[in-house]
């Protein structure tokens with residue numbers, strides 16, 4: 006029987022709605038065996054959703070205290086979702102998710118996951134309406150995410166598709182899009198990283214399928230990449246959201262195992 010886990014979890018210290026303690030209690034009720042917290046790293050280019058420097062210290066103390074309080078019931082890990090543009094140290098964390106949430110263009114940091122309206126505005130004002138150029142800039146950052154963050158897990162590989170349900174901004178089968186993601190993927194496949202199947206945008210009503218897309222997940226499989234599954238939870242109720250569905254999604258692409266963190270590092274679990 007597969008052991009349930011989630012390593013992508015946000016709390017009130019950043020843009021989550023629940024306290025770390027509430028999440029632990031819910032995770033126990035939902036029979037999770039392993040729970041990793043991954044607050045958004047302080048990012049001076051966009052302070053709306055990340056932890057402040059003060060909250061970062063509180064977050065570390067709170068998670069470490071819950072880890073020891075609940076050690077007989079659940080394995081808790083202190084992690085960080087390190088943004089591409091963060092320069093905060095990550096030495097204090099047991100795992101790092103490396104994530105791109107924005108691109109730098111024309112002297113401005115443009116968020117790719119703020120809203121559909123903002124994304125369309127950015128494409129028209131900074132890319133002359135060419136969404137493929139926007140995707141290319143995004144995937145150039147993704148290609149560098151391991152070098153920037155030394156992450157163990159690559160967060161939501163194709164976050165750029167958050168508002169592209171039904172292909173309304175660009176065609177994901179267009180060769181310009183495919184070549185942009187493939188170059189990032191081939192860079193990351195050279196490193197010892199784990200890609201996540203992330204169901205966060207489904208639970209929040211933005212998408213009907215997880216990140217990454219089926220084509221990308223197949224390419225990760227063909228390239229010999231490792232995967233994990235996560236709910237990118239921003240509320241205690243979604244701590245195990247889509248766990249079994251994401252496992253089925255992985256199996257449908259041929260994967261036979263998923264990775265999760267143990268006290269001895271990342272290990273595979275058969276699925």
Ligand SMILES: [Zn+2]
Pocket residue numbers: 086104106160161
């Ligand atoms: Zn993220």
Ligand SMILES: [Zn+2]
Pocket residue numbers: 013015086237
């Ligand atoms: Zn996240």
